[in-house]
Amino acid sequence: MTPELHQKLTAWRQHLHAHPELSLQEKATAAFVQERLTELGIPFVSGIGGHGIVATLTRGSAEGRVGLRADMDALPITEDTGLSYASKHPGVMHACGHDGHTASLLGAAALLAADSSWSGTVDFIFQPAEEGFGGSRAMVGAGLFERFPMERVFGFHNWPGLEAGTIAVHDGAVMASGGRVTITIEGHAGHAGMPHLTRDPVMAAGHLIVAMQGIVSRSVDPLDTAVLSLSTIEGGTAPNQIAGKVTIRGTLRHHRNGVKDIILARIAEICAGIATSFDVKVTPDIVMGVGVTINTPEEAGLARMAADKVRAKVRRDLAPSMAGEDFAFYLKHRPGAFVWIGNGPLRDGAELHGPRYDFNDAILPVASGWMAEVAKTALSAN
Helix, strand or coil: CCHHHHHHHHHHHHHHHHCCCECCCCHHHHHHHHHHHHHHCCCEEEEECCCEEEEEEEECCCCCEEEEEEECCEECCCCCCCCCCCCCCCCCECCCCHHHHHHHHHHHHHHHHCCCCCCEEEEEEEECCCCCCCHHHHHHHCCHHHHCCCCEEEEEEEEECCCCCCEECCCCEEEEEEEEEEEEEECECEECCCHHHCECHHHHHHHHHHHHCHHHHHHCCCCCCEEEEEEEEEECCCCCEECCEEEEEEEEEECCHHHHHHHHHHHHHHHHHHHHHHCCEEEEEEEECCCCEECCHHHHHHHHHHHHHCCCCEECCCCCEEEECCCHHHHCCCCEEEEEEEEECCCCCCCCCCCCCCCCHHHHHHHHHHHHHHHHHHHHHC
16 A cells, blocks of 8 residues: 555545444445545445445456445444544544444555456445444345345454454454343332332332343353343433333343343343232343354455465454444355454543544554455455
8 A cells, every 4th residue: 555545545534534424324424435436436336225335346357256345334422532533423423433444445445446466356345324223234135245246245343452453363253143122111100209009110120130130140151152231221200200111221242042042031031020020011122133243264264364465463362252243144145254453552432432432544554455455365266
């Protein structure tokens, strides 16, 4: 990568950081990507599964085809970085590095467009709605793999706490499957001074939360991995009234479907028990995500080969994360690999989804270079 291209990608990344858009709202981001692709002379198709874009480059006569993916959406988080290019949209920020992922994929497209040494077809997937809104599912549902019949697919996530530019490649599971947990407790509202005339959902919620926190510690094998976090609770409007309804929301994460089944069964049993004990109605609603992100063996090997070609340090010893990643849905349909690229030292508040997070522009050459090289390596392996 030339210094000029690095400078250009940095400017693009910082523009995206300053103008974040939430999931399903990435209209301006998609327009920006399309403008850059037009500048690069790379044809594309837009409006795939929402604001999704697929750009395509073909070289030579080889029939191999590979996909590279980046996500584009931001998060409903208020930025606290003080950067000159901080978010201009209050309450919305690129707190997960999707601005950097998008810029890196544009960089890979620029590198491959200027490189005549490879043969085959590369599809550049710019995906909307990764943050829990099923963007990968929407793009696949819109015919991604039928319209662009790639044989393999690759992607990456920046990783704070990992040495900048280091590439971590997992053999097997990389990221957890996630689920959204909503539990509604309905009782009978009334005067707080006459609680015997009510059925208190707040008290029931307290007992339910304590009981639920025992599921992972007492029902899941300690050698397995699972997370059940209850993160919000809403109920009541006045201090002298016992509420009629409480809503609890959280997340469920796991690396193995058998663990998921245990947790779901225990949630149902605890909800039923709380309902009986406190004479309230308890309704659990759990919506599972796209599944565990699991690298396929051959593609993990290709990812490591590409990392060697860009002279990056490679790590194979990192444990999988309990964070989720909807790249998993692509891997249900095609073999592929998802890697982590180090973002540098972890600072307080600058972790993923933190208000002081920022993508490290210094890793753009490694990220773009790895994506370009993994495409070339996969095509040459066909």
